[in-house]
Amino acid sequence: MKAPIIILLILLVFISGCNDFLISNSGDNSKVYGEFYNKTSGGFTFTPATAGIYYNLTGGSPGALRGFIYHNSAQANGGSHLEAIVGGLYSASAHISGEGINAGGEYGIAIGLNYVRQNNCYANVQGTGAEDVVAIVCLLHIQPGDYINILVEDEAEPTKAFSVHSFNLNLIKIT
Numbered sequence: 001m002k003a004p005i006i007i008l009l010i011l012l013v014f015i016s017g018c019n020d021f022l023i024s025n026s027g028d029n030s031k032v033y034g035e036f037y038n039k040t041s042g043g044f045t046f047t048p049a050t051a052g053i054y055y056n057l058t059g060g061s062p063g064a065l066r067g068f069i070y071h072n073s074a075q076a077n078g079g080s081h082l083e084a085i086v087g088g089l090y091s092a093s094a095h096i097s098g099e100g101i102n103a104g105g106e107y108g109i110a111i112g113l114n115y116v117r118q119n120n121c122y123a124n125v126q127g128t129g130a131e132d133v134v135a136i137v138c139l140l141h142i143q144p145g146d147y148i149n150i151l152v153e154d155e156a157e158p159t160k161a162f163s164v165h166s167f168n169l170n171l172i173k174i175t
Helices: 002-016 020-026
Strands: 033-046 054-056 061-066 068-072 080-084 088-100 106-113 116-126 132-142 147-154 162-173
Touching: 033 068, 033 080, 054 106, 061 068, 088 106, 088 116, 088 147, 106 132, 116 132, 147 162
Parallel strands: none
Antiparallel strands: 033 061, 033 162, 054 147, 068 080, 080 147, 088 132, 088 162, 106 116, 106 147
């Protein structure tokens, strides 16, 4: 009697194309990871409306996913972000490359947890008019249902545009 139920479950997972059901219900949470990225030829311009406000970065593409769901929403709806299915302690890393269009800009780059800047996942960059690369590596305690994204802030008035060439966010469960 159990065989038809097992076959039905296998078919359900296969048809849905989603291995997250198996991850969250099998107890094998040791190999959980998520990634999104953007590499745009020529980059795109990011113009913050107000200094001191973090903005959700948009325009990402999903990378390797196991235990996360990727969302690419409008900036006001969270931007590009990962939704956790499995909680735990994660190694988080992000990079963003780009340049301040005008010298003198000052930008904050951070990994956000539920759209809130994490102080241990933050870097500051001074806009020089030349390309800069910012890398962030930190640990995050993530719960199922949490959203993780990249945030950008113009830290000084007047706001100045920032040309984004590429970005990447990676999460790997460590415990």
